Amino acid sequence: MNYYFKKHTLLFSILAILFAVGATMTGIEHSIIWTGGPYKPGINSFLFLALFSHFELLSVIVPLFIIILVSDLTARQWFSDIKVWSIVRGGYARFIRQNFLNIIVMITAFIVVADVLSLIGLMIVSGNTWTMDTYTIAPGLGGHHGPILTMLLLFFFQWLQAIFYATVTFLFLQITKRRWETLVYPFLFLSITPILLIYVLAFIGEKYLFQRISAGLVHKGLSNQPIIDNLTAWIGGSLLIVLVTFIIMTIKRRKGLVR
Protein backbone atom coordinates (compact mmCIF):
# COMPACT_ATOMS: atom_id res chain seq x y z
CA MET A 1 0.00 0.00 0.00
CA ASN A 2 1.54 3.35 -0.95
CA TYR A 3 1.68 6.46 1.26
CA TYR A 4 -1.17 8.04 -0.58
CA PHE A 5 -3.53 5.16 0.24
CA LYS A 6 -2.23 4.98 3.81
CA LYS A 7 -3.21 8.60 4.51
CA HIS A 8 -6.60 7.81 3.03
CA THR A 9 -7.22 4.93 5.44
CA LEU A 10 -8.64 6.97 8.33
CA LEU A 11 -11.37 8.58 6.22
CA PHE A 12 -12.04 5.23 4.53
CA SER A 13 -12.49 3.56 7.94
CA ILE A 14 -14.74 6.30 9.35
CA LEU A 15 -17.03 6.16 6.32
CA ALA A 16 -17.12 2.35 6.36
CA ILE A 17 -18.15 2.43 10.04
CA LEU A 18 -20.83 5.08 9.36
CA PHE A 19 -22.07 2.93 6.51
CA ALA A 20 -22.29 -0.10 8.82
CA VAL A 21 -24.06 1.93 11.51
CA GLY A 22 -26.60 3.08 8.91
CA ALA A 23 -27.24 -0.46 7.73
CA THR A 24 -27.51 -1.75 11.31
CA MET A 25 -30.07 0.95 12.19
CA THR A 26 -32.15 -0.16 9.22
CA GLY A 27 -31.91 -3.73 10.46
CA ILE A 28 -33.08 -2.74 13.96
CA GLU A 29 -35.98 -0.75 12.53
CA HIS A 30 -37.14 -3.58 10.28
CA SER A 31 -36.70 -6.24 12.98
CA ILE A 32 -39.01 -4.25 15.22
CA ILE A 33 -41.73 -3.77 12.64
CA TRP A 34 -41.63 -7.35 11.40
CA THR A 35 -45.06 -8.73 12.15
CA GLY A 36 -44.56 -12.28 11.17
CA GLY A 37 -44.90 -13.91 7.82
CA PRO A 38 -43.68 -16.88 5.93
CA TYR A 39 -40.06 -15.79 6.01
CA LYS A 40 -38.34 -13.83 8.75
CA PRO A 41 -35.99 -11.46 6.92
CA GLY A 42 -32.32 -12.14 7.59
CA ILE A 43 -29.32 -9.87 7.87
CA ASN A 44 -28.57 -10.15 4.14
CA SER A 45 -32.00 -8.91 3.10
CA PHE A 46 -31.80 -6.07 5.67
CA LEU A 47 -28.47 -4.99 4.22
CA PHE A 48 -29.66 -4.87 0.63
CA LEU A 49 -32.92 -3.20 1.64
CA ALA A 50 -30.89 -0.48 3.37
CA LEU A 51 -28.73 -0.05 0.28
CA PHE A 52 -31.29 -0.05 -2.48
CA SER A 53 -34.62 1.05 -1.05
CA HIS A 54 -35.27 4.69 -1.83
CA PHE A 55 -37.11 4.94 1.49
CA GLU A 56 -33.91 4.29 3.45
CA LEU A 57 -31.55 7.04 4.55
CA LEU A 58 -28.45 4.96 3.78
CA SER A 59 -29.28 4.77 0.08
CA VAL A 60 -29.30 8.60 0.00
CA ILE A 61 -26.05 8.94 1.96
CA VAL A 62 -24.02 6.32 0.07
CA PRO A 63 -23.47 8.62 -2.98
CA LEU A 64 -22.05 11.21 -0.60
CA PHE A 65 -19.67 8.63 0.92
CA ILE A 66 -18.41 7.69 -2.54
CA ILE A 67 -18.00 11.34 -3.55
CA ILE A 68 -16.02 12.08 -0.36
CA LEU A 69 -13.78 9.04 -0.89
CA VAL A 70 -13.08 9.75 -4.56
CA SER A 71 -12.47 13.44 -3.90
CA ASP A 72 -10.07 12.67 -1.04
CA LEU A 73 -8.20 10.15 -3.16
CA THR A 74 -7.82 12.25 -6.30
CA ALA A 75 -8.23 15.99 -5.63
CA ARG A 76 -5.12 16.45 -3.47
CA GLN A 77 -2.98 15.07 -6.28
CA TRP A 78 -4.98 16.77 -9.02
CA PHE A 79 -4.77 20.27 -7.52
CA SER A 80 -1.06 20.06 -6.72
CA ASP A 81 1.97 20.04 -9.02
CA ILE A 82 2.28 16.30 -8.45
CA LYS A 83 -0.19 15.93 -11.33
CA VAL A 84 2.02 17.76 -13.85
CA TRP A 85 5.24 16.21 -12.56
CA SER A 86 3.68 12.74 -12.79
CA ILE A 87 2.46 13.40 -16.34
CA VAL A 88 5.87 14.70 -17.43
CA ARG A 89 7.51 11.57 -16.01
CA GLY A 90 5.07 8.89 -17.11
CA GLY A 91 2.74 10.42 -19.72
CA TYR A 92 -0.85 11.60 -19.59
CA ALA A 93 -2.56 8.30 -20.40
CA ARG A 94 -0.66 6.48 -17.67
CA PHE A 95 -1.55 9.14 -15.10
CA ILE A 96 -5.26 9.00 -15.93
CA ARG A 97 -5.22 5.19 -16.06
CA GLN A 98 -3.56 5.04 -12.65
CA ASN A 99 -6.17 7.42 -11.23
CA PHE A 100 -9.03 5.32 -12.58
CA LEU A 101 -7.44 2.14 -11.30
CA ASN A 102 -6.93 3.66 -7.84
CA ILE A 103 -10.58 4.72 -7.77
CA ILE A 104 -11.83 1.27 -8.79
CA VAL A 105 -9.61 -0.51 -6.24
CA MET A 106 -10.67 1.89 -3.50
CA ILE A 107 -14.39 1.61 -4.28
CA THR A 108 -14.28 -2.18 -4.44
CA ALA A 109 -12.41 -2.34 -1.14
CA PHE A 110 -14.84 0.13 0.43
CA ILE A 111 -17.91 -1.82 -0.60
CA VAL A 112 -16.46 -5.11 0.61
CA VAL A 113 -15.33 -3.67 3.96
CA ALA A 114 -18.54 -1.66 4.50
CA ASP A 115 -20.78 -4.63 3.62
CA VAL A 116 -18.85 -7.01 5.90
CA LEU A 117 -18.98 -4.49 8.78
CA SER A 118 -22.69 -3.96 8.13
CA LEU A 119 -23.36 -7.71 8.25
CA ILE A 120 -21.40 -7.95 11.51
CA GLY A 121 -23.42 -5.03 12.92
CA LEU A 122 -26.68 -6.61 11.81
CA MET A 123 -25.58 -9.95 13.25
CA ILE A 124 -25.00 -8.29 16.62
CA VAL A 125 -28.50 -6.77 16.74
CA SER A 126 -30.51 -9.42 14.87
CA GLY A 127 -28.56 -12.61 15.39
CA ASN A 128 -26.95 -14.81 12.79
CA THR A 129 -30.03 -15.16 10.61
CA TRP A 130 -29.60 -15.32 6.86
CA THR A 131 -32.44 -15.32 4.36
CA MET A 132 -31.98 -18.10 1.87
CA ASP A 133 -35.28 -17.36 0.14
CA THR A 134 -34.23 -15.37 -2.89
CA TYR A 135 -37.65 -13.78 -3.31
CA THR A 136 -37.34 -12.24 0.16
CA ILE A 137 -33.82 -10.95 -0.52
CA ALA A 138 -34.68 -9.36 -3.86
CA PRO A 139 -38.36 -9.51 -4.82
CA GLY A 140 -37.53 -7.57 -7.99
CA LEU A 141 -35.46 -10.50 -9.25
CA GLY A 142 -38.51 -12.73 -8.89
CA GLY A 143 -36.70 -15.50 -7.00
CA HIS A 144 -35.29 -16.85 -10.24
CA HIS A 145 -31.69 -17.16 -9.03
CA GLY A 146 -30.10 -19.05 -6.15
CA PRO A 147 -29.30 -17.19 -2.91
CA ILE A 148 -25.57 -16.89 -3.66
CA LEU A 149 -26.12 -15.64 -7.22
CA THR A 150 -28.80 -13.23 -6.00
CA MET A 151 -26.43 -11.75 -3.43
CA LEU A 152 -23.61 -11.55 -5.97
CA LEU A 153 -25.93 -9.76 -8.39
CA LEU A 154 -26.96 -7.27 -5.71
CA PHE A 155 -23.32 -6.72 -4.76
CA PHE A 156 -22.47 -6.16 -8.43
CA PHE A 157 -25.24 -3.56 -8.82
CA GLN A 158 -24.05 -1.84 -5.66
CA TRP A 159 -20.57 -1.69 -7.21
CA LEU A 160 -21.85 -0.40 -10.56
CA GLN A 161 -23.83 2.29 -8.77
CA ALA A 162 -20.69 3.36 -6.85
CA ILE A 163 -18.70 3.47 -10.10
CA PHE A 164 -21.32 5.81 -11.54
CA TYR A 165 -21.03 8.16 -8.52
CA ALA A 166 -17.23 7.99 -8.83
CA THR A 167 -17.28 8.93 -12.53
CA VAL A 168 -19.51 11.92 -11.73
CA THR A 169 -16.99 13.05 -9.09
CA PHE A 170 -14.13 12.52 -11.54
CA LEU A 171 -15.97 14.64 -14.12
CA PHE A 172 -16.29 17.51 -11.66
CA LEU A 173 -12.60 17.16 -10.82
CA GLN A 174 -11.87 18.30 -14.39
CA ILE A 175 -13.93 21.47 -14.22
CA THR A 176 -13.27 22.66 -10.68
CA LYS A 177 -10.25 24.24 -9.02
CA ARG A 178 -10.81 23.64 -5.32
CA ARG A 179 -11.32 20.50 -3.26
CA TRP A 180 -14.62 21.53 -1.71
CA GLU A 181 -16.04 21.98 -5.20
CA THR A 182 -15.35 18.32 -5.95
CA LEU A 183 -17.58 17.43 -2.99
CA VAL A 184 -20.43 19.90 -3.32
CA TYR A 185 -21.04 19.96 -7.07
CA PRO A 186 -21.24 16.18 -7.67
CA PHE A 187 -23.63 15.81 -4.74
CA LEU A 188 -25.81 18.65 -6.01
CA PHE A 189 -25.70 17.12 -9.48
CA LEU A 190 -26.74 13.71 -8.19
CA SER A 191 -29.50 15.07 -5.99
CA ILE A 192 -30.87 17.77 -8.31
CA THR A 193 -30.67 16.05 -11.69
CA PRO A 194 -33.36 13.47 -10.82
CA ILE A 195 -35.75 16.24 -9.75
CA LEU A 196 -35.16 18.09 -13.02
CA LEU A 197 -35.63 14.86 -14.93
CA ILE A 198 -39.05 14.37 -13.35
CA TYR A 199 -40.22 17.61 -14.92
CA VAL A 200 -38.26 17.57 -18.16
CA LEU A 201 -38.69 13.90 -18.94
CA ALA A 202 -42.01 13.26 -17.27
CA PHE A 203 -42.99 10.80 -19.96
CA ILE A 204 -40.17 8.44 -18.94
CA GLY A 205 -41.70 7.82 -15.55
CA GLU A 206 -40.30 8.01 -12.04
CA LYS A 207 -39.15 4.45 -11.97
CA TYR A 208 -36.15 5.39 -14.13
CA LEU A 209 -34.81 8.07 -11.78
CA PHE A 210 -31.50 7.50 -9.97
CA GLN A 211 -33.02 6.75 -6.59
CA ARG A 212 -35.71 4.51 -8.01
CA ILE A 213 -33.67 2.40 -10.38
CA SER A 214 -32.13 0.10 -7.79
CA ALA A 215 -35.27 0.15 -5.64
CA GLY A 216 -36.75 -2.13 -8.29
CA LEU A 217 -34.45 -4.84 -6.97
CA VAL A 218 -35.82 -4.86 -3.44
CA HIS A 219 -39.38 -3.65 -3.92
CA LYS A 220 -41.79 -5.83 -5.78
CA GLY A 221 -43.52 -4.29 -8.75
CA LEU A 222 -41.38 -1.16 -9.06
CA SER A 223 -39.90 -2.43 -12.26
CA ASN A 224 -40.49 -5.41 -14.45
CA GLN A 225 -36.89 -5.69 -15.52
CA PRO A 226 -34.67 -4.49 -12.67
CA ILE A 227 -31.56 -6.20 -14.08
CA ILE A 228 -31.91 -4.47 -17.45
CA ASP A 229 -32.82 -1.17 -15.78
CA ASN A 230 -29.78 -1.30 -13.49
CA LEU A 231 -27.33 -2.38 -16.17
CA THR A 232 -28.59 0.30 -18.56
CA ALA A 233 -28.61 3.04 -15.95
CA TRP A 234 -25.28 2.46 -14.24
CA ILE A 235 -23.18 1.20 -17.14
CA GLY A 236 -24.79 3.56 -19.67
CA GLY A 237 -24.64 6.48 -17.23
CA SER A 238 -20.99 5.79 -16.38
CA LEU A 239 -20.01 5.51 -20.04
CA LEU A 240 -21.79 8.77 -20.84
CA ILE A 241 -20.04 10.57 -17.96
CA VAL A 242 -16.68 9.06 -18.99
CA LEU A 243 -17.26 10.26 -22.55
CA VAL A 244 -18.04 13.81 -21.39
CA THR A 245 -14.98 13.68 -19.08
CA PHE A 246 -12.81 12.50 -21.96
CA ILE A 247 -14.03 15.35 -24.19
CA ILE A 248 -13.32 17.92 -21.45
CA MET A 249 -9.91 16.40 -20.79
CA THR A 250 -9.03 16.49 -24.49
CA ILE A 251 -10.05 20.13 -24.77
CA LYS A 252 -8.03 21.04 -21.66
CA ARG A 253 -5.12 18.98 -22.88
CA ARG A 254 -5.00 20.96 -26.13
CA LYS A 255 -5.21 24.24 -24.25
CA GLY A 256 -2.30 23.24 -22.06
CA LEU A 257 -1.76 21.35 -18.83
CA VAL A 258 -1.42 24.00 -16.22
CA ARG A 259 -2.33 23.97 -12.56
Added chain:
Amino acid sequence: MIATLDHVQKRFKGKRVLEDVALQIKEGEIVGIIGGNGSGKTTILRMLAGLMYADQGETTVHGKKINIGEFPGNIGLLIETPRFIERLTGMENLKMLARIQNKIDEQRIRETMKHFFLDPDLKDPVKTYSLGMNQRLGLVQAFMEEPKLLLLDEPTNALDEKSRARFEEVLLEARSKGASAVIVSHHQDEIARLCDRVYLIEEGTLKEVTKQ
Protein backbone atom coordinates in the same frame (compact mmCIF):
# COMPACT_ATOMS: atom_id res chain seq x y z
CA MET B 1 20.80 20.15 -30.05
CA ILE B 2 18.96 19.01 -26.97
CA ALA B 3 15.96 21.30 -27.61
CA THR B 4 14.79 23.78 -30.21
CA LEU B 5 11.91 26.15 -30.70
CA ASP B 6 11.50 26.82 -34.39
CA HIS B 7 9.59 30.03 -35.22
CA VAL B 8 7.02 29.38 -32.55
CA GLN B 9 3.87 31.45 -32.19
CA LYS B 10 1.34 31.30 -29.38
CA ARG B 11 -1.84 33.24 -28.69
CA PHE B 12 -3.94 33.35 -25.52
CA LYS B 13 -7.52 34.56 -25.95
CA GLY B 14 -6.60 36.39 -29.13
CA LYS B 15 -3.55 38.09 -27.58
CA ARG B 16 -0.26 37.09 -29.17
CA VAL B 17 2.17 36.11 -26.42
CA LEU B 18 4.90 34.58 -28.56
CA GLU B 19 5.35 36.24 -31.93
CA ASP B 20 8.20 34.41 -33.60
CA VAL B 21 10.40 32.63 -31.10
CA ALA B 22 13.47 30.71 -32.17
CA LEU B 23 15.73 29.10 -29.59
CA GLN B 24 18.35 26.39 -29.71
CA ILE B 25 19.74 24.72 -26.61
CA LYS B 26 22.92 22.71 -26.96
CA GLU B 27 23.98 19.83 -24.79
CA GLY B 28 25.60 20.99 -21.57
CA GLU B 29 24.46 24.55 -22.08
CA ILE B 30 22.60 26.78 -19.63
CA VAL B 31 20.31 29.31 -21.25
CA GLY B 32 18.70 32.16 -19.33
CA ILE B 33 15.50 34.00 -20.22
CA ILE B 34 14.60 37.32 -18.68
CA GLY B 35 11.58 39.51 -19.28
CA GLY B 36 8.63 41.24 -17.66
CA ASN B 37 5.57 39.63 -16.11
CA GLY B 38 3.31 37.99 -18.68
CA SER B 39 5.94 38.28 -21.40
CA GLY B 40 5.78 34.55 -22.22
CA LYS B 41 8.82 33.21 -20.33
CA THR B 42 6.89 30.47 -18.56
CA THR B 43 5.01 29.63 -21.77
CA ILE B 44 8.36 28.78 -23.39
CA LEU B 45 9.20 26.40 -20.52
CA ARG B 46 5.76 24.79 -20.74
CA MET B 47 6.18 24.21 -24.46
CA LEU B 48 9.56 22.58 -23.96
CA ALA B 49 8.01 20.34 -21.28
CA GLY B 50 5.19 19.29 -23.64
CA LEU B 51 2.55 20.86 -21.41
CA MET B 52 1.54 23.43 -24.02
CA TYR B 53 1.62 23.56 -27.81
CA ALA B 54 2.57 26.21 -30.31
CA ASP B 55 -0.13 27.57 -32.62
CA GLN B 56 2.55 27.65 -35.30
CA GLY B 57 6.12 26.48 -35.42
CA GLU B 58 7.78 23.40 -33.97
CA THR B 59 9.14 22.33 -30.61
CA THR B 60 11.80 19.63 -30.62
CA VAL B 61 13.28 18.04 -27.50
CA HIS B 62 15.87 15.24 -27.42
CA GLY B 63 15.68 15.26 -31.23
CA LYS B 64 11.96 14.50 -31.30
CA LYS B 65 9.16 16.82 -32.35
CA ILE B 66 6.64 17.36 -29.55
CA ASN B 67 3.15 16.55 -30.82
CA ILE B 68 -0.09 16.82 -28.88
CA GLY B 69 -0.23 14.08 -26.27
CA GLU B 70 3.54 13.47 -26.28
CA PHE B 71 6.05 14.34 -23.61
CA PRO B 72 9.78 14.63 -24.13
CA GLY B 73 10.75 12.61 -21.04
CA ASN B 74 14.05 12.92 -19.21
CA ILE B 75 13.36 16.49 -18.09
CA GLY B 76 13.37 18.14 -14.68
CA LEU B 77 10.65 20.72 -14.28
CA LEU B 78 9.99 23.45 -11.76
CA ILE B 79 7.38 26.01 -12.75
CA GLU B 80 6.09 28.63 -10.30
CA THR B 81 5.93 27.97 -6.57
CA PRO B 82 5.90 24.18 -6.19
CA ARG B 83 2.78 22.65 -4.67
CA PHE B 84 3.13 19.19 -3.16
CA ILE B 85 0.54 16.96 -1.53
CA GLU B 86 0.35 18.78 1.77
CA ARG B 87 -0.47 15.92 4.07
CA LEU B 88 2.48 13.79 2.94
CA THR B 89 6.06 14.35 4.08
CA GLY B 90 8.63 15.68 1.64
CA MET B 91 10.19 12.23 1.32
CA GLU B 92 6.79 10.59 0.65
CA ASN B 93 6.02 13.10 -2.12
CA LEU B 94 9.38 12.47 -3.76
CA LYS B 95 9.10 8.69 -3.48
CA MET B 96 5.70 8.85 -5.18
CA LEU B 97 7.26 10.67 -8.11
CA ALA B 98 10.39 8.52 -8.24
CA ARG B 99 8.29 5.36 -8.46
CA ILE B 100 6.87 6.46 -11.83
CA GLN B 101 10.13 6.02 -13.75
CA ASN B 102 11.84 3.80 -11.21
CA LYS B 103 15.22 5.22 -12.22
CA ILE B 104 16.52 6.06 -8.78
CA ASP B 105 16.44 4.46 -5.34
CA GLU B 106 15.66 5.94 -1.95
CA GLN B 107 19.35 6.53 -1.28
CA ARG B 108 19.58 8.91 -4.25
CA ILE B 109 16.51 10.85 -3.04
CA ARG B 110 18.03 11.12 0.44
CA GLU B 111 21.32 12.40 -0.98
CA THR B 112 19.61 15.02 -3.15
CA MET B 113 17.48 16.17 -0.21
CA LYS B 114 20.58 16.53 1.96
CA HIS B 115 22.26 18.50 -0.83
CA PHE B 116 19.47 21.03 -0.54
CA PHE B 117 19.63 21.07 3.28
CA LEU B 118 16.44 19.05 3.74
CA ASP B 119 16.15 16.28 6.32
CA PRO B 120 14.91 13.10 4.58
CA ASP B 121 13.77 11.70 7.92
CA LEU B 122 11.58 14.69 8.79
CA LYS B 123 8.15 13.35 9.69
CA ASP B 124 6.32 16.67 9.35
CA PRO B 125 3.91 16.97 6.43
CA VAL B 126 4.71 19.43 3.65
CA LYS B 127 1.96 21.80 4.85
CA THR B 128 4.24 22.73 7.76
CA TYR B 129 7.19 23.60 5.48
CA SER B 130 8.39 27.17 5.08
CA LEU B 131 8.41 28.76 1.60
CA GLY B 132 12.14 28.16 1.34
CA MET B 133 11.86 24.48 2.31
CA ASN B 134 9.06 24.04 -0.20
CA GLN B 135 11.14 25.62 -2.95
CA ARG B 136 14.13 23.43 -2.08
CA LEU B 137 11.90 20.37 -2.16
CA GLY B 138 10.77 21.49 -5.63
CA LEU B 139 14.40 21.68 -6.71
CA VAL B 140 15.10 18.20 -5.32
CA GLN B 141 12.18 16.92 -7.38
CA ALA B 142 13.64 18.51 -10.52
CA PHE B 143 17.24 17.35 -9.98
CA MET B 144 16.89 13.96 -8.30
CA GLU B 145 16.59 11.81 -11.44
CA GLU B 146 19.52 13.58 -13.14
CA PRO B 147 17.50 14.65 -16.21
CA LYS B 148 19.19 15.71 -19.42
CA LEU B 149 17.16 18.92 -19.63
CA LEU B 150 16.21 21.14 -16.68
CA LEU B 151 13.43 23.68 -17.07
CA LEU B 152 13.47 26.01 -14.10
CA ASP B 153 11.16 28.94 -13.53
CA GLU B 154 12.42 31.32 -10.82
CA PRO B 155 14.37 28.49 -9.16
CA THR B 156 15.83 30.63 -6.38
CA ASN B 157 12.53 32.15 -5.25
CA ALA B 158 12.31 32.25 -1.45
CA LEU B 159 15.83 30.79 -1.06
CA ASP B 160 18.38 32.24 1.35
CA GLU B 161 21.97 32.96 0.29
CA LYS B 162 23.25 29.60 1.45
CA SER B 163 20.57 27.68 -0.49
CA ARG B 164 21.10 29.86 -3.58
CA ALA B 165 24.79 29.06 -3.54
CA ARG B 166 23.98 25.35 -3.19
CA PHE B 167 21.54 25.53 -6.09
CA GLU B 168 24.23 27.05 -8.30
CA GLU B 169 26.66 24.35 -7.23
CA VAL B 170 24.18 21.55 -8.03
CA LEU B 171 23.26 23.12 -11.37
CA LEU B 172 26.88 23.46 -12.44
CA GLU B 173 27.56 19.89 -11.35
CA ALA B 174 24.61 18.72 -13.48
CA ARG B 175 26.02 20.65 -16.41
CA SER B 176 29.41 19.04 -15.96
CA LYS B 177 27.63 15.71 -16.39
CA GLY B 178 26.13 16.87 -19.70
CA ALA B 179 22.75 18.25 -18.59
CA SER B 180 21.32 21.39 -20.18
CA ALA B 181 19.07 23.95 -18.54
CA VAL B 182 16.71 26.77 -19.35
CA ILE B 183 16.33 29.19 -16.47
CA VAL B 184 13.74 31.89 -16.21
CA SER B 185 14.47 34.46 -13.54
CA HIS B 186 14.07 38.04 -12.42
CA HIS B 187 17.53 37.92 -10.84
CA GLN B 188 19.64 39.24 -13.70
CA ASP B 189 22.90 38.91 -11.76
CA GLU B 190 22.21 35.25 -11.14
CA ILE B 191 21.28 34.65 -14.78
CA ALA B 192 24.40 36.44 -15.99
CA ARG B 193 26.59 34.42 -13.63
CA LEU B 194 25.14 31.00 -14.41
CA CYS B 195 24.09 31.08 -18.04
CA ASP B 196 26.10 30.63 -21.19
CA ARG B 197 23.60 32.67 -23.16
CA VAL B 198 20.93 35.08 -21.99
CA TYR B 199 17.80 36.09 -23.87
CA LEU B 200 15.40 38.93 -23.26
CA ILE B 201 11.80 38.27 -24.19
CA GLU B 202 10.01 41.37 -25.34
CA GLU B 203 6.88 41.80 -27.43
CA GLY B 204 6.80 38.09 -28.11
CA THR B 205 10.31 37.72 -29.49
CA LEU B 206 13.58 36.55 -28.00
CA LYS B 207 16.65 38.74 -28.30
CA GLU B 208 20.04 37.56 -27.19
CA VAL B 209 21.61 40.01 -24.81
CA THR B 210 25.25 40.54 -24.05
CA LYS B 211 26.18 39.28 -20.59
CA GLN B 212 27.40 41.97 -18.23
